[in-house]
Amino acid sequence: MRFSVSKKSRAVAKADAGRERRRRRRRKKMRETVKLISMEGFEFVIDREAAMVSQTIRSMLTSPGGFSESKEGVVTFPDISTTILEKICQYFYWSIQYSRGKETEFHIEPELTLELMMAANYLHT
C-alpha cells in the first residue's frame, strides 16, 4: 500500500487553515465523493461508498495520520492506466448493485484480464 505522502501535504500546510474552513463548508459534499487519478492524469470522481469497495482505498481514506488522501479525498494511482481504472470504478458500482440484489453479469474484455487482475489484486478488491 502506497500513500502519496508528498510535497503536496507540506506545500499545502500553509494554506491548510484556509482550506480547512472551505472544507468544513463542503464537508458533506466532500464526504460523498472521492477522486481517483490514473497514471495519465484522468480524474474519476466516484461516490465514497463505491470507492470503499476497495479495501485499499478504504484504509487510505479512513486512516488516521493526516494523509492527504484522507483529507482531500483524492487518491492517485500512477501505476494504473486509465482504461483499467475506469473498469475498476465500474466494478465498484456493479458490486454495490449486486449486493443490493441486482445480480447481473460483470463483463470484462479479455485484453484487460491480466492487467485488471493485477490492479484489482493491488486494490484488494
Place this chain on the structure above:
Amino acid sequence: MLLERLSKKPPSLVDLCVRLAIDNVRYIGYVGGVDFQLLEKILQHCTLEQLMHIEDSTQDTDLSPVTNELWKRFYEKQYGAKNLSFVMEKMERSKVSFKWRELYEAKLKVVEEDEKEAVDRLKQRYKNEDARKQSRQTKLCAKTPPMKKPFWGNSGTSYNLSNVKSNIMKKAKLDVLKSQEVKNLTAIKRNTIQKSFSSPSKRTGLSANLPSTSRSNSCGEQVKNLNAVKRNTTQKPFSISAPKRTGLSSTAPSTSRSGEGNLPPKRINSFLGTAPSTSRSNSYGEGNLPPKRINSLTGSAPPTSRSNFGEGKLPPKRNSLPGVAPSTSRNTATKRKHCIVCMRASSFELLLLEDK
C-alpha cells in the same frame, strides 16, 4: 448503509479476473509482473505447450517457482512415475538439481533419437530386402555384350578378365564365367559365330555337322564337337571321293529318319552320287566320326556337285525344304529342333524319291 442488507456478497474482481484468465489461458503470453500466487492459480490449467509458450514469452521474469512443479507433473505424466523417482534419486546422489523443464526436454530428445534410429534401421532392412529381390530378378537386356574376338583356337577354358581391375572382382567374375549357364551361353554364341564366319562352301559341311553332333552327343559335348568340326573344316580340303559302302542307299530313308539333321539336303545332292546315305548310316553309330565323314562328303557335297553339275538350283533346293532352313541360317535354335525339322524334311524327300 446500516439498514442495507447485503444479501449476497459479490464476487471479488480478482476472482472474476482469475476465472476469465483461466478460460482464456491459451491466449496468454507475457505474464511478467503478475503475482505468483495468482499465476499459480491460472497456470495450473494450461497444457504443456501453453506453459512452454508462456515461459518463452516471459523471458525477463523467472517463473520457475511457479512452473517447476508444473513441469514435474508433466514429466511424470509423460514418462511415468518410475522414471521420475529414478531421476530424482540420481539428482540427489549427484547433489545436482535441474529444472524439471530441462529434464523433460532432454528426455524428449533422447526418446526422439531412439525412435529415429529404429525407423532408420527398419528402412535399411526394407532396402536390403528390396535389393536382394531385385538382384534375383531376371532383367531384360537390349543389347548383347560385344564379342571381343573370334574364338578360333580357343580351348573354351580361358576367360576374358581384362576389364576387371580388383582381385576380388576377378575371382567373382571367374566364378560366374565358370558356371554352367554361362558355359551354355558361350557355346551358343560360338555356334552363331561359326555360322557367321563360315564361308558358303563350308556351310553345308557345318550344317550337316551340327545336327548329327547334337543328336549323337549331349549338350555338354557340343563344344568339343564343334571344335572338332572347326578343325576338320579348316584343315581338310575338299575331296571328291566315292563312298565305300554303296549298298546302303536303299536304307537311306530309314537312317535319315533315325534322326540326322541336315543330311536330307545332302541326300538330294547324293542322288547324283550315293555318298550321303552311306555317310549317314555310319554317323548314326559313331560319335565324333560324323564330322570327318561328313567332311569327306563335303567333297562330294553340294559345293562340288554344284560346280560339277552346274546346278545352281542346289542351294535353292536346300532352301525349299523348310526344315532345312535352320542349318543354313544363323539361327541358334537347339539341335533337337534341327533333328525334328530334318525328319520332316526327310519324309518330304521320300516323296520326292517316290516321284522320281
